Every structure is written in C-alpha cells, then in structure tokens.
Amino acid sequence: MSRYTPEEKVKLARRPDRPGTADFIGALFTDFFEQRGDRLCGEDGSILGGIARFHGRPVTVIGHRKGKNLEENLTCTFGMPSPEGYRKAQRLMRQAEKFGRPIITFVDTPGAYPGKEAEERGQGEAIAQCLALMSALEVPVISVVTGEGGSGGALALAVANRVLMLEHAVYSVLSPEGFASILWKDASRADEACGVMKLTAQDLRRGGIVQGVLREPEDGAHTNWAAVFRTVDAALTKELAALDKLKGPALARQRYEMFRAMGQGLPPAREEEP
C-alpha cells in the first residue's frame, strides 16, 4: 500500500515546487531550441516546446508549462492551454515526424483553458486534432505525466507509445472538484471524489492506462529534483531504446492498438506496486 491517500497525492501533484516541463528540459536535454507560435494566429506560453538533444540525439520535446511565479503563471494561464497551444504542439509534432525525431512530452495541466476566446477559436477542434495526429505518428512518442493530468487538456499531449507517470502524479477525466460538482452537485466533496476516481499512478498502471510508474523520493518529487531527473532520464532512455526497434508504421500500429484496447476495466488490486 502507498503511504499517501489519493487526496494527498492530488495535493503533492499540484505542488508548485515540483519539477515542471521547463525543469525537465533544462536537466535532461541539451541544445534546447524553443519553437513558438501556431503559425495561424498566436503563441500560447502554457505549452512549451522545441527541438533539443537527448543524450546527443535530436528529439522534439513538448510539455505543459504552469510557470514558476505569478507573472509566469499568468502568461501561462496556470498551465491551461488554449487552441493556439495545441496547434503549436501539432505543428511541432508534424515537424518531428518529417525529420524522424522521437517526441517526448511532459504532461502537467489542470485541463484546457475554459475561456471565451478559447472556445471561439475551437478548443474542442484543437484537442481533437491533437489526438488524431498523435494516434498516427510514425515516430516514437513517450509521455511522462509529471504532476496533474487533467482531462482532455492532458490527453491531447499523451497519445503516446508509452505513457509513464511519476509515482505521485495523478491523471483523471476531470479535476476531483469538477467531478464532485458534476456528479454530486457539490465541489466540496472533492476529497471523496479522489477516492472513487482511481486517479493514482498505481490504479492507472493496473488499468492499463499507463505503462510505467516512476519512483519518487520518499517525501515527493519536490524534495529531491536530482533524483527525479535521474529516474526520468533512465526511463526515457530505456523506453526509447525499446521503441527504436520498431519501424514507423509499426509504431503507429502499436499506439493505435494500445488505445483501441482501453476500456476493459481495472483488474483487482495486487500487492507489488510501487
């Protein structure tokens, strides 16, 4: 049994001092060149992406960015992307495929931004296109859920050959607050929602939603970033080596079949999980 309850994990996953996408890029990659803009109408800071080297090899890296201080939080809308962000991500992913670069994504968002302009510019369409595009990419795609995997806004960057989660990260259909208010008309029952939603990395691993759980330091990722970086670096290296054995169409097929099979339910809990 984990020493943290699901509601404690939600709090850990949301800690602002947890390493975020920019921190992972800084620590695990070299030569990062940030790419901005969707080439249609705007730039969205809540998605950070570009080209970099992973152990010398060019890759495309994309992730949600929440920002480290209030000013950054505001330009990044607290990690909640608008359509421009998702369309920038699509542009970067198409380019990665063109140049044969693997794609690594870091997922950490409360969800897509629920704003007026976001709707006007087609938030639903932007997410749908991300899902469709990612499902057919003929390059390796690895996603790491590092903090909060909130709803379709998270999934839009996580249709990967391997979806990994940090040990105390969470991933769910909606925030526990939103879930409680939709289902029970009472957002204050969020803690109760955490219990029934099966949003922990351990539950999702058992349900076949994620393929690997990455161990965090004893008291959570925020207490020892260096250890987290080492763990994620090793996991990415290992998964990338495995995916390198597959050719383009086989990568697309493996990803398609994995998501195609999702929905079979959770098998009973077992003891050995991290």
Added chain:
Amino acid sequence: MNQTFSRRRDRLLTYRAMREGNITSSRRTKCAACGEESPRLEWERKLQVCPKCGFHAPVGAYYRLSNILDPGSFQELEGNLSPADPLAFPGYSAKLAGLEEETGLKDAAVTALGRVDGHKAVFSVLDSRFLMGSMGTAVGEKIARAAEYAEKKKLPLVIFSASGGARMQEGIFSLMQMAKTAAAIQRFQSRGGLYLSCLTHPTTGGVTASFASLGDIMLAEPGALIGFAGPRVIEQTIKEKLPEGFQRAEYLLDHGFLDRIVPRSEWRSVLAQLLALHEKGGQP
C-alpha cells in the same frame, strides 16, 4: 423474402422510434425553449421542432434514424454491445439497468447500416436521454467499431452527436475513449473514408474534443449548443456574462467551424447530396 425482412426491420424501427420519450401521449406539448404549447401532431409533423419558435428538441436515436433512412434500409449493427462498469462505481450498474428499462437502449449510441435516397452508409447516433449521451467505454467502442466497419465495407460514415461529454462514472476509461475514437476516425479518413459529422443539441466536452470535431464535412442543427467547456464553467472562469448565442451552431458557423447549418427537415436531402457527391466517378 428480402421484402419480408426489410418490412420487419422497418416495423422494429418504427416501434422503437414510437417508444422514445419524444412521442408522448398528451395532446399538447410544451416547448422547452419558448414555453409555448402546441398540438402534439404539429410537433410530429415538424419532426419535433417547435412550431412556434423553431427550437429543435432533442430526439432519440431510433426516431432520428427513422426520419433519415429510406424505408426498409435500417439494419442495426452491434446492437448487443453492453456498457461496462470499469471503476465499479457506486450505484452505476443499477443506473444503467434502469436506463435500459426506461429507454430501450443498452447505452447512449445506436449504430446502423442504412440508405439515404439509395446511398448506403454507416450511421451512428448518440441519444441524449441516456446519461446525456455521455461517452463511456461502450459509446467509444461503438464509434470505433462503426469507423472500422465503414472502412472494411468501403462505406461513408455519418455520426449524429449529442453529448454532455465524458461519462464521469467511468472515470479515466471514459477519457481514453476520446483517443480511441479520434484514432479510429483518423485511420478511417486516412484510408479514403468519408466522414460526415452532424452536431445536435447539445454537443460538448470530450465528444466535441474528439470524433465530433473531425468530420470531413461539419454540419449542425439550428441552435445546437456546441463547445468544449460548458457555458457555466466559462462564466465562472472569466467572471463575466457570455454574449447571446455564444457556442450556438450559428456562432460556430460564423467562426469557421461548420460548413452548414441543417434544419431537421433537410437532413435527408443534404446527406443524400453529400453522399452522392462522394460516390466513385460521381455516378450513383
């Protein structure tokens, strides 16, 4: 022989359409939009569109199919696909059983093979009477299988969406249906398949953010609410009132997300035209 079969199928469709809640026994029906009462027969003649204000009332899946398909062409596919309870969510199984009893549906999607003006296609229709047409694993599976079946048979795919989005009671498994359906549609389209996406009131959340937004042609019924986030959530976020008509079909048309708005009485002719335009060599 063939005729007997198709007549029997027709009777089944009519029976199911009749069973649906929109055809009530009272003689007058009150409009949920304008509040005016009109004779039931007038509503029926207008295919459940308010005779006073033109509000397109939500209708059941079988009723919609019975209005669109050529007589005798309806053939249900995957009719026995049943919902799952992947989280063993408290009270959910009982709720599903109750809804099946009430609506005659196993879950919120009906898939059928049929013809419109002679043009054959695969049709999937979401039914908002079943947990707001939300997408659980059964709905996702049904949409994915419809796309795969259409691909195998080299037929066009027509989907009528009406959905509140994800099925909360199925948690993360519901969310994954977005990826599954988008992937199935993408594969179908990349192999030359035609997908006509028809949005009806309301289409929101995870359905808007997956298969419903991926049509080669995007159509919607007048006045349909279409969006990702719900209007209430947006108002809470931006702390201002949204303008009149926000997220309605007309608004989406203005913002470039639809090809056309189709009144209910015109679905048959519009679908027939589009299906004909995509037939090989332009020949019927």
